[in-house]
């Protein structure tokens with residue numbers, strides 16, 4: 243039987259010694275290599291500094307024990323051991339040689355760079371730092387893009403000359419037929435546009451329609467809680483057709499609806515604009531069965547409720563709200579009134595929220611209207627078992643943030659709600675929360691429009707836009723990225739291409755004369771004349787009446803044969819009752835009135851095609867106001883003239899303002915012969 247004999251202690255020792263011998267041999271070889279490297283380096287570097295070398299605890303390899311750390315040894319020069327150790331700590335054994343030689347190179351370079359600046363203490367261990375340099379000035383592009391909203395940086399710049407023929411849209415039928423996809427706009431819409439004399443889509447429409455009307459059927463759905471559409475901000479010059487850019491897609495998408503619910507809400511700053519946009523919707527949606535309502539406060543509250551909500555007692559019981567209109571056009575004030583006090587009025591089914599003249603509306607804090615509307619759009623995130631009992635499906639009841647509903651909640655709690663499950667928008671349905679839930683979103687797509695859309699990130703953030711896409715219709719005015727970037731960064735606004743702009747400087751007392759000069763010598767008629775207030779409007783109309791009286795009865799011999807046509811001017815301001823304003827506007831549209839002297843009430847959005855001249859009798863105080871006033875003419879590609887009367891003391895400010903508006907487009911009218919007009923003016927006794 244074999245017995246395991248224990249190995250003698252000597253044999254164990256021998257085995258260990260062999261390994262140690264191998265190890266020491268290798269160590270010697272490494273040391274040789276290092277010495278050879280160091281020698282080479284000495285030859286290649288002219289005046290090497292005393293190099294920090296290893297100072298191992300023991301030089302002699304034979305003294306190292308089995309547990310010895312392998313300490314790199316390069317040379318035996320005097321060097322503070324601490325520094326050496328510090329360097330060594332980071333060097334792996336295999337890379338020692340390389341690490342040290344590159345370190346030496348650093349030292350050598352540093353010494354070469356500054357041979358005279360050597361300090362008495364050894365500096366060799368410190369790396370050299372680059373000398374401070376003046377950085378290049380940031381590019382124009384970098385500066386322009388500072389602090390801009392991320393979405394704005396990805397804006398699509400649309401060439402104002404880009405158009406799309408309505409007839410050419412017939413052709414896209416073949417392209418997508420059979421793929422389950424839809425044409426950009428259907429046959430009915432194309433026919434309607436042609437009937438209205440619209441044969442070509444303008445730049446803003448050409449850019450927006452494909453975005454708002456994607457060919458895939460599911461992207462045009464009325465509800466898309468898991469794949470909601472992106473929001474849109476569009477900035478395009480006045481009179482460039484922004485209204486149709488949202489009216490056409492809304493009508494196209496809503497035409498597929500079966501049940502009438504409030505699916506599009508258009509918010510505008512004034513009643514006049516509400517009426518104008520209502521007319522556009524009615525013209526475009528003719529024959530589609532869509533119901534359009536307005537809420538401006540022109541009619542009684544009860545009348546409006548009956549018009550677009552229906553019988554109040556019934557709708558109190560419907561959890562998803564009720565609506566007699568598909569599209570509601572309103573002013574923000576009246577919208578908030580209905581949100582807070584009309585039972586059954588809900589925004590949960592909204593597919594579109596349009597904020598036209600967005601920069602003006604965003605600046606209005608009236609009843610905090612925007613926050614209230616956004617809260618009403620937000621589905622409740624609370625699961626069904628939290629807080630509210632199941633029957634109460636009305637979001638107004640489930641959502642604590644939805645203040646409009648306090649009236650309804652209290653009423654509803656005393657009634658037994660009828661559960662119309664189909665009446666609740668999918669994202670508003672109460673649910674049993676699970677970990678697998680995908681968040682549900684409202685399908686509402688926000689569309690913002692203005693000729694002077696704000697680029698202020700704070701204002702934009704307040705809207706809580708969803709992955710917004712920007713469209714800016716503006717000629718870049720030059721080649722290259724820098725121009726486009728600086729255009730994005732600056733608040734420069736595009737003007738209609740066919741607009742001619744003039745300004746005249748004068749003393750304040752000459753202003754009425756200059757206006758008469760423009761009317762009688764420069765043929766300014768079919769004109770809007772803007773003053774700074776309703777009171778100035780009334781004064782100027784009276785003065786103009788006196789002057790016309792005197793002027794039309796004055797005849798020189800040459801003029802006797804042909805009596806002068808008397809120019810009719812009328813005031814249009816907030817001092818007038820809505821019905822009076824409507825009548826005056828109608829007369830102006832029929833050209834029974836030549837000049838409308840108005841306050842800034844009609845400076846925005848008003849579309850009267852025959853306006854050929856705009857006169858800023860009182861110079862506008864900011865560029866936005868100027869852009870909107872001037873934009874009442876030269877609309878839809880027609881020609882037009884904008885005149886600004888600038889008092890001497892305002893001239894500097896006005897010119898500076900124009901400089902901010904981009905490259906000079908203005909013509910300054912300098913020589914005006916006022917003698918004849920002065921004479922007539924003196925006869926008015928004014």
Ligand SMILES: Nc1ncnc2c1ncn2[C@@H]1O[C@H](COP(=O)(O)OP(=O)(O)OP(=O)(O)O)[C@@H](O)[C@H]1O
Pocket residue numbers: 439440441442443444447478479480481482483484485486692693846847848849851873877878
């Ligand atoms: N494709 C088109 N073809 C012909 N006319 C058009 C087209 N699109 C719009 N228009 C007409 O152009 C005029 C100006 O349109 P719209 O009022 O929408 O301009 P806007 O961009 O909203 O101007 P603003 O900024 O002043 O409100 C309207 O009379 C409109 O009917």
